[in-house]
Amino acid sequence: MGQRVDFVNVSTEGLESSPVADALAGLRANESRYFKNKYDVDFVVTPASESTDRIDYVAHILENERDLVIAAKPLETAEVEVDGIRWTHVFYEDGLAINVLYTLADAGKRAVGFKLSDGMDVPAELADRFKFARQKSKLAGTIRGSFFVIKGEY
Structure with a gap:
């Protein structure tokens, strides 16, 4: 059973074990606001233990x-499908959020995005491989993000 993410009253529920729980909750709320404002879709998260297929x-x-x-360690996931695009999100305990944007039709946009919560270090596995741009968010503070284009079929 999933939980709708409220971007007005930001909660750390489900993220309490993260050392940057407040910032990660803000990042999760920022994603929720994006989907609500752009597509009028609720952003619903599911505990990692119940969504291993997404992970x-x-x-x-x-x-x-x-x-x-x-x-x-993954804490939660979310999946949104709208306008022929599926977004799969995984929120990790260290404050990392990964999303896969995958256009279901052939020759559409397909990419993996990384977002780092305010206050977390760049994970070692990403440090020398990606450059991160900064973005300010009222909900999440400073978000650092990067991405790469998916070449294969999934």
């Missing part, structure tokens, strides 16, 4: 595309 899907893409294995 495996993201891990499979990371490993196949860039030989990446994320060391952090």
Whole structure:
């Protein structure tokens, strides 16, 4: 059973074990606000223990595309499908959020995005491989983000 993320009253529920729980909750709320404002869709998160298929899907893409294995523990996932695009999100205990944007039609946009919560260090597995741009957010403070384009079919 999932939980709708409220971007007005930001909660750390489900993220309490993270050392940057407040910032990660803000990052999660920022994603929720984006989907509500752009697509009028609720952003619903599910505990990692109940959504291993999503975690495996993201891990499979990371490993196949860039030989990446994320060391952090996944806490929650979310999946939104709208306008022929599926977004799969995984929120990790260290404050990392990964999303896979995958256009279901052939020749559409497909990419993996990384977002770092305010106050967390860049994970070792990403440090020398990606450059992170900064973005200010009222909900999440400073978000550092990067991405890569997916070349394979998933």
